[in-house]
Amino acid sequence: MTLAELRVGQFAVVESVETGLHGQGLKNRLEAMGIFPGKTIRVLRKAAMGGPLGVRVGSTTEIAIRSKEAALVVLKPNHT
Amino acid sequence: MQCHSGATTTLKANAVKRVAVIGMPNTGKSTLFNRITGANAAVANWPGMTVDILRANVKVNNETVEFVDLPGIYDLNGFSDDEKVVQKFLETFPVDLIVVVINASQIDRQILLPLQIKALGLPAVVLLNMADEAKRYGISIDITKLNADLKMPTLLISAKYGQGHTRLMEAISQALRNSTESYQVVDLKNHLAEQRVDHSQLESFLHESVQMPSLIQMTFTNRVDQVLMHPIWGIPLFFLSMLGVFWIIWNIGIPAQKGAGNVTNWLLNNIIQPVISPMPEGVKDFLVNGVWNGVATVASFVPLIIVFFFAMAILEDSGYLSRAAYIMDALMSRVGLDGRAFVMQMMGFGCNVPALMATRVIRSRTMRILSMLVITFSLCSARLAVYVFIIAAIFPKEQGPFILFSLYVLSFAAAFLAAAFFSRLEIFKSTEPFVLELPPYRLPTIRQVFLRGWGELKHFMSRATGFIVLGCVAVWFLTNFPVGAKGLDTLGGQLGVLMQPIMNPIGINPQLTLALIFGFVAKEVVVGSLAVIYAMNADAVAHQMAMTITPIQAYSFCIFCLLYTPCLTTVATFKAESKSWNYTILSLATSLGYAWICSLIFYQGALLLGFK
Numbered sequence: 001m002t003l004a005e006l007r008v009g010q011f012a013v014v015e016s017v018e019t020g021l022h023g024q025g026l027k028n029r030l031e032a033m034g035i036f037p038g039k040t041i042r043v044l045r046k047a048a049m050g051g052p053l054g055v056r057v058g059s060t061t062e063i064a065i066r067s068k069e070a071a072l073v074v075l076k077p078n079h080t
Numbered sequence: 081m082q083c084h085s086g087a088t089t090t091l092k093a094n095a096v097k098r099v100a101v102i103g104m105p106n107t108g109k110s111t112l113f114n115r116i117t118g119a120n121a122a123v124a125n126w127p128g129m130t131v132d133i134l135r136a137n138v139k140v141n142n143e144t145v146e147f148v149d150l151p152g153i154y155d156l157n158g159f160s161d162d163e164k165v166v167q168k169f170l171e172t173f174p175v176d177l178i179v180v181v182i183n184a185s186q187i188d189r190q191i192l193l194p195l196q197i198k199a200l201g202l203p204a205v206v207l208l209n210m211a212d213e214a215k216r217y218g219i220s221i222d223i224t225k226l227n228a229d230l231k232m233p234t235l236l237i238s239a240k241y242g243q244g245h246t247r248l249m250e251a252i253s254q255a256l257r258n259s260t261e262s263y264q265v266v267d268l269k270n271h272l273a274e275q276r277v278d279h280s281q282l283e284s285f286l287h288e289s290v291q292m293p294s295l296i297q298m299t300f301t302n303r304v305d306q307v308l309m310h311p312i313w314g315i316p317l318f319f320l321s322m323l324g325v326f327w328i329i330w331n332i333g334i335p336a337q338k339g340a341g342n343v344t345n346w347l348l349n350n351i352i353q354p355v356i357s358p359m360p361e362g363v364k365d366f367l368v369n370g371v372w373n374g375v376a377t378v379a380s381f382v383p384l385i386i387v388f389f390f391a392m393a394i395l396e397d398s399g400y401l402s403r404a405a406y407i408m409d410a411l412m413s414r415v416g417l418d419g420r421a422f423v424m425q426m427m428g429f430g431c432n433v434p435a436l437m438a439t440r441v442i443r444s445r446t447m448r449i450l451s452m453l454v455i456t457f458s459l460c461s462a463r464l465a466v467y468v469f470i471i472a473a474i475f476p477k478e479q480g481p482f483i484l485f486s487l488y489v490l491s492f493a494a495a496f497l498a499a500a501f502f503s504r505l506e507i508f509k510s511t512e513p514f515v516l517e518l519p520p521y522r523l524p525t526i527r528q529v530f531l532r533g534w535g536e537l538k539h540f541m542s543r544a545t546g547f548i549v550l551g552c553v554a555v556w557f558l559t560n561f562p563v564g565a566k567g568l569d570t571l572g573g574q575l576g577v578l579m580q581p582i583m584n585p586i587g588i589n590p591q592l593t594l595a596l597i598f599g600f601v602a603k604e605v606v607v608g609s610l611a612v613i614y615a616m617n618a619d620a621v622a623h624q625m626a627m628t629i630t631p632i633q634a635y636s637f638c639i640f641c642l643l644y645t646p647c648l649t650t651v652a653t654f655k656a657e658s659k660s661w662n663y664t665i666l667s668l669a670t671s672l673g674y675a676w677i678c679s680l681i682f683y684q685g686a687l688l689l690g691f692k
Contacts, residue, residue, distance in 0.1 A: 011295065022511070023159075025158070025159035026515070028154070028158050028159060029154055029155075029160070029513075031279050032154030032155045032158070032189065032192065033515065034188065034189035037279070037280060038280060038283065044305075045306075045310075045311070047309075047314070047407060047409065047410055048314075049410040050410055051406070051407075051409050051413075052406055052409050052410075052514060052516075054305070054406065054518065056295075057189075058188050058189070059188075059217075059292050059297060060186055060188070060217050060219070060293065061186050061189065061517070062301075062518040063516060063518060064406040064419075064514070064516045064518055065515045065516075066513070066514040069513045
């Protein structure tokens with residue numbers, strides 16, 4: 001399961017970040033924003049018309065991310 | 081003497097010691113830099129560096145020390161342009177000390193930078209900024225323990241409120257006193273690849289010194305965002321708040337502009353006129369109507385620009401602009417842009433120049449150029465001044481607000497259409513990822529807003545002055561030669577007549593054509609130049625225009641004015657920011673062609689429909 005599929009309000013733990021077509025650059029950026037293995041992450045909201053997700057990384061960092069980019073964040077299974 | 085130790089070469093200490101300030105975006109790094117340097121920083125020329133880097137000299141230990149504000153970066157080992165700039169800087173210019181600024185409330189991820197600096201073997205002072213915010217979040221930091229673990233002087237501060245300033249200056253001066261060598265990094269990437277600071281280490285490193293708050297904590301920001309970022313209410317609320325901002329800009333800025341006009345008139349009548357009265361008539365006329373007019377035009381724009389930049393600084397520092405980008409992203413992504421481009425389009429309503437500069441945050445070059453191309457269609461405050469004059473002169477009073485509103489709608493529609501067209505072209509295809517930090521809402525301090533506004537204003541003035549004064553001098557020459565000629569008989573008038581085969585089909589007469597040519601320099605020149613072109617005072621010009629120009633001709637003129645090149649300052653900024661003559665020429669050509677075609681469609685269409 002990826003971050004793009006996580007429902008609003010749910011928590012999950014990051015398993016890995018894929019490089020995708022943006023290569024190492026985007027992976028680095030996501031990691032610097034706190035999205036690295038072991039981090040707890042939560043979708044706070046989704047914008048209208050297929051817009052970006054509002055995501056909380058850890059307890060104090062909040063970001064907006066398009067679902068296309070969110071699909072690169074692989075989450076650990078079986079976490080409620 | 082040189083010797084290698086790990087990633088760095090140590091050299092004999094710099095004659096003037098150099099301190100580089102490094103930090104992630106949104107950490108208050110610039111605020112801190114301003115605090116340390118007292119806002120005396122200036123853009124310096126660093127050989128080989130592609131972006132502006134601020135530097136300032138500060139006295140520390142009775143010695144002059146150079147402080148350098150490096151661009152905000154997420155990762156010393158990163159790939160973005162800003163990250164490459166910092167890497168190159170550290171590899172090119174020896175430093176004596178690094179000041180690492182991190183946001184204390186996000187220490188769980190930002191500790192990465194100090195650890196990377198440490199891995200490189202550079203001497204550093206670590207500043208945990210926004211201590212007040214971290215406290216509100218309920219983060220507890222054992223600073224003594226952290227200090228010992230990092231083996232670098234580490235302090236909790238708040239640059240915004242000046243908290244801890246004395247202690248941090250002491251720490252810096254202490255560190256500088258201890259340093260006898262300068263450090264230059266050798267092959268940063270390779271070294272950090274070997275001594276990789278893994279993200280999994282961050283948590284264990286902070287395990288004993290930092291306690292982060294609960295994952296489900298609801299902050300004030302979260303509650304506000306539930307309303308402002310709501311999938312349905314978010315958009316109307318955004319437009320309402322923008323309306324509020326513009327209301328403030330018009331209601332403070334435009335009356336203030338009149339005040340500035342009174343000041344320059346007073347200066348003209350009481351100081352300039354008496355001083356130049358012994359000079360010959362021709363020279364006097366040139367100085368007053370050529371040079372001074374230019375200076376006065378720039379001066380009249382200062383209050384509007386100040387209000388605009390202050391409003392923008394408040395909006396930006398409050399954290400709301402990044403929410404606006406989130407809200408509008410879905411729409412903008414359909415025309416090859418993203419939410420940030422929309423925010424910049426709005427900034428362009430004040431002035432296109434700072435909006436063009438703001439596109440620096442867009443990393444993909446193609447998307448950045450596309451944003452810049454459409455920003456020039458934003459109805460800036462200078463065009464507004466032209467419209468207010470034309471609409472008042474030609475249209476019935478009760479239609480005025482609607483005509484003006486239609487031009488704002490047109491400005492948006494034109495930008496959106498242009499983006500939709502360009503984004504279909506292969507060269508403007510981009511795959512820029514959209515990942516944006518949403519900082520908590522913050523109350524900007526007056527000091528912060530003032531420093532920001534002042535800095536931007538200085539920037540604007542230095543660029544605008546030359547162009548507008550030159551433009552007004554050119555207007556004076558074109559409308560005063562041959563000697564004794566008036567109106568259409570002058571050089572400028574002849575130029576307007578010469579352009580008629582192109583301008584007649586869009587309903588623009590020779591006088592207005594000439595005003596448009598002058599408007600190329602700056603829209604501020606348009607209204608003033610009409611008085612010179614018609615050789616009448618402003619009231620008489622309005623009357624004369626009402627008699628000779630039809631409403632649809634006037635509207636066609638407004639459309640042309642909206643879409644063609646905003647001003648020379650914009651062109652110069654476009655060139656400076658795009659670093660490309662090709663794109664600058666593309667922007668010039670498309671805006672002229674776009675303006676002509678839209679005016680043609682409107683004017684000929686209106687004629688066909690039987691409007692006169």
